[in-house]
Amino acid sequence: MQGAILLLLQNNTVQNYLVQKAAAYASEKLNAKVQIESVDIELFDKVSLNGFYVEDQRKDTMIYAAKAVAGFDLWCLVTDSRIYVTDVTLDGAVFHLKKQKDGQLNLRFLIDALKSDKKKEKSRMNYRVNHLTLRNSVFTYDDMRKPRKSGKMDYFHMRFSGINGEFRLDEYRKGFLDVRILNFKCTEKGGLNVVDLKGRLVADTAQAKVSDFVLKMPSSEIRLDSVVANYDETWIKNVTRDASGKEKVKESLDWKNVLLEISLDNSVVALRDLKFVLPRLGELSDKVELSTHFKGTFGNMHLYNLVFNCDDGGAWGRMSVDLAGLPDINETYAYVGIKELGTTMPMLSDMIA
Numbered sequence: 001m002q003g004a005i006l007l008l009l010q011n012n013t014v015q016n017y018l019v020q021k022a023a024a025y026a027s028e029k030l031n032a033k034v035q036i037e038s039v040d041i042e043l044f045d046k047v048s049l050n051g052f053y054v055e056d057q058r059k060d061t062m063i064y065a066a067k068a069v070a071g072f073d074l075w076c077l078v079t080d081s082r083i084y085v086t087d088v089t090l091d092g093a094v095f096h097l098k099k100q101k102d103g104q105l106n107l108r109f110l111i112d113a114l115k116s117d118k119k120k121e122k123s124r125m126n127y128r129v130n131h132l133t134l135r136n137s138v139f140t141y142d143d144m145r146k147p148r149k150s151g152k153m154d155y156f157h158m159r160f161s162g163i164n165g166e167f168r169l170d171e172y173r174k175g176f177l178d179v180r181i182l183n184f185k186c187t188e189k190g191g192l193n194v195v196d197l198k199g200r201l202v203a204d205t206a207q208a209k210v211s212d213f214v215l216k217m218p219s220s221e222i223r224l225d226s227v228v229a230n231y232d233e234t235w236i237k238n239v240t241r242d243a244s245g246k247e248k249v250k251e252s253l254d255w256k257n258v259l260l261e262i263s264l265d266n267s268v269v270a271l272r273d274l275k276f277v278l279p280r281l282g283e284l285s286d287k288v289e290l291s292t293h294f295k296g297t298f299g300n301m302h303l304y305n306l307v308f309n310c311d312d313g314g315a316w317g318r319m320s321v322d323l324a325g326l327p328d329i330n331e332t333y334a335y336v337g338i339k340e341l342g343t344t345m346p347m348l349s350d351m352i353a
Contacts, residue, residue: 015039019049030113032057046071056098056106066092087131093163099143130169137163139186153190153276160186165197177203191276193218206232219270219287225263234258255298262294286311300324315343 019039026034037051047070054063071087098106139160146156165184172178184197199213210227234254241247267290275282289309296302301323309316318340325332 015041030109032062032109033059054110056096057109058100058106060096060098060106061094062096062098062106062110064094065090068093085129087133088129089133089135090137091135093134093137095137095139097139097141099141099145101144103145132167132169134163134165139163151279153188153192159189161189162187175205177201188276191279191282193273199224206230217270217273220268220273222267222269223265225265226261227263228261230259230261257297257299259297260294264290264292264294266291299326301326317341 016039019036023034023036033053033055035051035053036049039050040048042048049065049068049070052063052065052068053061056062067089068091069089070085072085096106100106139158141156141158143156148154148157163184163186165186166182167184168180168182170178170180178201180200181198185194187193194215195218196214196216200211202209202211208229208231210224213222213224213227215222231253234257235251236254238250238252239247240250268287269290270287271281271284287310290307292306293304294301295304301321303321305318306321307318317338320337320339322335323332324335
């Protein structure tokens with residue numbers, strides 16, 4: 001019987017009939033259009049969806065993938081009626097995230113639907129994806145409450161294109177996460193160009209640690225030996241009551257008082273790569289070599305032994321820096337302890353000219 005079901009699922013007509021039924025069911029449940037052009041189940045452990053399309057509830061495109069391939073364990077579907085997704089590859093995917101003028105995200109209805117299913121019954125699908133691959137994809141974010149700006153990166157209206165990357169989930173359980181960015185690249189319309197990004201994140205309820213972090217831009221390479229965030233004692237309990245008077249307790253993180261420790265070593269920053277922050281930097285060819293150790297909170301930062309070298313020895317320095325008062329820039333004070341500062345005559349002449 002099980003063998004007959006598996007063989008039946010290899011039939012292309014049966015596959016497309018089932019997927020159209022599933023798309024129609026999803027459309028009705030979400031009250032939004034879900035469309036799949038065709039499907040192909042390969043070798044009993046992979047399903048390929050072509051032309052996967054999801055609209056938001058305002059009939060705008062929210063998700064589209066020219067091809068979405070998911071690896072799964074089909075035997076689990078037969079033996080215990082569950083589908084275990086192991087890896088997903090999205091090719092030519094487009095994600096449009098939008099915050100409407102009323103402040104609601106366009107995918108709010110999708111999140112609510114998934115939460116509703118979880119409350120009603122135990123899901124028949126394990127949604128955890130151990131390996132995610134993105135190829136030639138696009139991500140946009142628009143806050144419809146904010147005006148558009150041009151000339152530099154607009155954080156309320158972003159468009160990332162040429163997204164290619166691989167992500168691996170090594171371990172996930174309640175209160176613990178271990179995930180790796182194997183490789184990632186993209187460009188943003190405001191001038192940001194990420195040539196490669198790698199790193200590992202390990203987090204639990206008290207601490208998060210980033211290691212092996214490398215960010216490469218066209219002429220820059222930033223290396224972080226480690227980033228450690230301790231937030232065990234920075235959770236804030238918010239107590240509210242519903243209409244019936246029942247007390248609800250929700251915890252939120254006090255980001256300002258999260259204790260950070262960051263080691264930056266042997267990094268090179270080319271000013272032209274920062275043109276997404278300030279367009280005029282795109283006209284400069286200067287490079288800065290940086291090393292430092294940072295310890296403190298977002299509100300009170302201390303940089304130990306900040307060492308820099310500009311333009312292959314044209315200017316150099318070694319100092320410590322304290323910043324207090326952030327994130328309010330108008331209330332922020334900087335205390336700089338200069339241990340060494342030097343330049344060459346040609347560089348000094350350029351600065352004076």
